[in-house]
Amino acid sequence: MERQKAKEQDRFERRNNFLPVEENFTKEQALNEASRCLNCKNPQCVKGCPVNIQIPNFIKAFKDGDIDKAGEIIRQTSMLPSVCGRVCPQERQCEGKCILGIKGDAVAIGALERYVGDNTNTKLTKIVDNHKKVAIVGSGCAGITAAADLRKAGFKVTIFEALHQAGGVLVYGIPEFRLPKDKV
Numbered sequence: 001m002e003r004q005k006a007k008e009q010d011r012f013e014r015r016n017n018f019l020p021v022e023e024n025f026t027k028e029q030a031l032n033e034a035s036r037c038l039n040c041k042n043p044q045c046v047k048g049c050p051v052n053i054q055i056p057n058f059i060k061a062f063k064d065g066d067i068d069k070a071g072e073i074i075r076q077t078s079m080l081p082s083v084c085g086r087v088c089p090q091e092r093q094c095e096g097k098c099i100l101g102i103k104g105d106a107v108a109i110g111a112l113e114r115y116v117g118d119n120t121n122t123k124l125t126k127i128v129d130n131h132k133k134v135a136i137v138g139s140g141c142a143g144i145t146a147a148a149d150l151r152k153a154g155f156k157v158t159i160f161e162a163l164h165q166a167g168g169v170l171v172y173g174i175p176e177f178r179l180p181k182d183k184v
Contacts, residue, residue: 003105004033018176025108030115034063037107040099045109048097051078055094055109062116071120074113079122079148080141082183085114087174118183130154140168 007023014021025033037059045055054073062070074081090096090110098106134150136143139161147157165171167184 001032001036003036003108004029004111006111014177020180021177024118025111025115030112031063033108033112034059036100037063038099044097044099045094045107048093048095050093051084053077053094053113058116059107059109059112062112067116068120070116071122074116075122079145081113081117083117083141083170083179085110085112085117086179086183127151128154129156132156133158135160138162138168139166141170143168 004025006025006029009019009021009023037056039056039060043056046052049055054076058070058073061067061073071081078084088110091106094109095101095106098109100106130153132155134155134157136147136150136157136159139159143159143161144166147159151157159166163172167181170179170184171181
């Protein structure tokens with residue numbers, strides 16, 4: 001099966017707006033793309049992922065019809081799948097290591113991560129409170145990630161931000177057509 005291609009905004013329309021260039025996969029496209037994954041025994045895609053997402057595991061859960069489990073697998077190491085699925089340079093990282101990419105098109109891992117991130121709950125569950133507090137200065141990628149990891153570990157977290165809106169470079173540095181602000 002060929003690699004799925006998300007629908008793109010017409011080039012003449014997009015030059016007059018700041019809407020996202022590429023739409024998300026439909027459910028059918030996402031399932032078709034997930035079916036391309038070989039579920040390798042020694043997944044090179046995971047080695048190429050800087051946050052060590054268990055890519056074959058989340059794709060298998062999605063293929064098996066459990067999108068919430070797929071989201072949980074991603075969020076074990078990345079609390080920002082909707083963001084990373086859009087702005088992470090997958091072609092050099094996970095997709096760049098995909099075995100299918102050697103002789104053809106790699107699995108569209110970023111698009112699948114984005115689809116799962118957009119269609120699952122981000123609520124942290126199973127938190128055991130340790131009754132300790134932590135303050136995070138700055139609400140950019142690092143601050144949000146640190147806060148999520150600390151919250152998972154049971155800390156009560158307060159984030160302090162000097163700017164009007166939380167998100168750091170995600171809000172103030174990446175244009176809307178690349179990363180819609182409602183996904184941040």
